[in-house]
Amino acid sequence: MVRDLRRHPVESLLLLVAVIAASGTLTVGLSLGDVADQPYQQTRRATAGPDAVARPRATGEEALAALAPLTTAPGVADHSGPFPVAFLDLTAGGRTAHAVVEGRDTAPARLDRPAVVDGGWVRPGGVVVERAFADALGVGPGDTVSVAGHPLRVAGTAVTAARVAYPYAGWHFPGSELAQRGGLVWVDRGDLAALAGAEPLSYTLNLRVTGTLDGVLDGAPGLTVLTSARIAEADARTVAQAREALLVGSWLLTALAMAGVAGIVAGRVAGRRRQVGLLKAVGAGPAAVAVVHLAGYLVIGLAGAAAGLLAGLAAGPALIQPSAGLLDVVDPAAPSTRTVLAVTALAVAIAVAAALVPVVRAATTSTVHALADTATPPRRSRWRIGLSRLLPVSLLIGVRVNARRPRRARLVVLNTLITTTALVAVLMNNAREDHFDVGGADLVDPRAQRVDQAMLVITVVLCVLALVNAVVTTWTAVLDAGRPLALTRALGATPGQAGLGLAMAQLLPALPGAVAGIPAGLGLFLVASRGEVQYPSGVLLSAVALGVPLAGAALTAVPAIVLARRPVADTLRSG
Structure with missing residues (x-):
């Protein structure tokens, strides 16, 4: 097994890349929840975040009266506030947005001490803007x-x-209890009354709780209480859809990786039937042959899982920042047991599922048949022969190549289907028009930003993996078609017809995959999306449907033409 891996480094490297791409993307998707939770906990520690925040539904003196019992309630270890709050509008750069304006003192509070990341803290005549809100408005100190x-x-x-x-x-x-979108700002407590004008003031109270909230809230009706867990959960929603996109994308990449691995395995087994026959001729049984081949794929699969796990953990925080409203101190999260097991199982499943059938088939092939290294004989019938007489030479060659290797043709269909499906879903996401109203202005939607980042990651990895699969399929097809093309040329085909015929062998199975990929991509996005859906233009969809198969055919045409120009006698003699 070790010698086999060393003798075929290119094949092993391609297989490793396929497994790393799928396992790395799955790692990012699974660990994104942990990465998103980490900044909130760090922010809470750095800012003396409260265990709960109480907000009365009433305003003015009635609100203060509702909050007063909580400061001495059993189980309340500490508190800060009440701080006055007004729900006003903020205008910056000609855009107006809802703003929760909280009055604060220049001295730090015992609980909830906002961490200043740029500039200074509140002072008379000044305002401090929550960072995510400031980024959306495009404002900064000064x-x-x-x-x-x-x-x-x-x-x-x-x-x-x-x-x-x-x-x-x-x-x-x-x-009102109906919350709307908006941002948070802090002003000097003495300025708030003048800013609010006739608007009634509300209040907020921060609590440090030693027990459960049930006992604290007894006898305190008319209050809305947010726990730190609920605040953390709400902050995590910013990356929830991005996480779903990464998970769905990881499964698409898994299927694409399995198709690529199957193509690599098919090329290895087809090129080593004689090796299998020689192993069996010198005494190796079917079980030994199968174990030797599968062990190599398992080693590569486990190595790819480890590399993909490390790459996913390192790339997660850099690819998708949880929220600008939290501190930036994000270290790669230690992988959970669930993530390690899922990624390992995925890599092993990719290697075993793609390799099992061809390896077992090769191991159970008779020694004489393996030494002869014959391909699958085409199924002959009168109607097929009659139809083939009407085809151009290049198309006829392509049909025959696929008839000799039907499994490879099915892999081309699957590879094209998955690639087209993912690209159509990306087009659907890019066609989306976001109208994110925060009180009279359309500002940036942070959720859409994270989804766009996730889709970019998926698109890049998908294109790389699809290219790897196309190269593998082209490589195995060209190697396998050397003698058949030489025989075809000996019977009268020109080098151009032979080379074009091999390209047609890639194009013919790719066309149905591309056609099926368009509704599959549309359906996938409709199932996973939320809200209004926008469809891309027919020109873009047609370009994807034609571009993916033509790209595969073009990759095949160049080496095929080079192969077809090799002298026929040399090719037949080498065989």
Whole structure:
């Protein structure tokens, strides 16, 4: 097995790349939840985040009266506030958005001390903008914004764990429980009353709880309480759809990797039937032959799983940042047991599932048949022979090549189907028009940004893996078709007809895969998407449907023409 891997390094490397691509993408998808949770916990520790935040539905003195019992309730170890809050509008750069405006003191509080990441903290006449909200507005320290018509200088940007980051900061009309999209800003407590004007003030209270919240909330009706767990869950929604996209993409890549591995295995087994016959001739039984071949694929599969796991863990935080509303300190998360087992099982399944049938078939082939190394004889029938007489020479050669290797033709169909399906889903995502209203302005949707990042990752890996599969299929087809093409030329075919015929052998099975991939991609996106769906133009869909098969045929045409120009006598003599 070791000697076999050393003698065929290119095949082993291609197989390793296929397994790494699938296992790495699956790792990113599975570990994204852990990576997303890590920044919130770090932000909570850095900002003395509370265990719970209480917000009354009432306003003014009634709101303060509702919060007062909580400060001395059993189980409450510490608190900060109440801090006044007004639900106003903020204008920056001609765009107006909802803003939850919280009045704070210049001195740090015991609980919920927002971490300033740029600039300084609140001061009279200044405003501090939550960082994700500031990024969406395109503002920073030194810029001027307008809060409820009052111009304020941006003193800095900060993050907090006491309220959900933009765009789910909890903006609502006073007295209403229906939350709308908006961002969070902090101002000096003394400035808030002037900014709010006639708008009634609400309040928020941060709590450190030693026991359960049930006992704390007894006798405190009319309050909305957000726990730190619920805030963390809401912040994680920013990457939820991106995680789903990565998981779906990883399964598509898994199928594509299996097709590629099957093509590599088919090429290895087809080229080593004589080796199998020699092993059996010197005494190796079918079980020994099967174990020797499968062991090589398992070694490559496990090595690919380890490399893909490390690559996925390292790339996860860099590829998809959880939220600008949290601290940036993100270390590659240690893989969970579930992730390690899933990636290992995937890699082993790819290697075994793709290699099992051809390896067992080769191991159980008779010694004489293996030494003869004959291909699958075409099934002859009168109607097929009659139809073949009407075909051009190049097309006839392509049909015969596929008839000799039907399994390879099916792999081309599968490879084209999966590639087209994923590309159509990417086109559907790019055709989406996001209307993200945050109170009169269309700002950036952070969820859409994360989905776009995930789709970019999937697209790049998919194109690389599809190219690897196309190269493998071309390589095995050209190697296997050497003698048949030489015989065809001996019977009168020109080098151009022979080379074009091999390209047609790749194009013919790719066409039905591309045609089926268009509705499959549309259906996949419709099932996985949420909200309004936009369809790409027919020109783009047609370009994908034609471009994928033609790209495979073009990759085959160049080496096929080179092979076809080799002297017939040399090819037959080498055989």
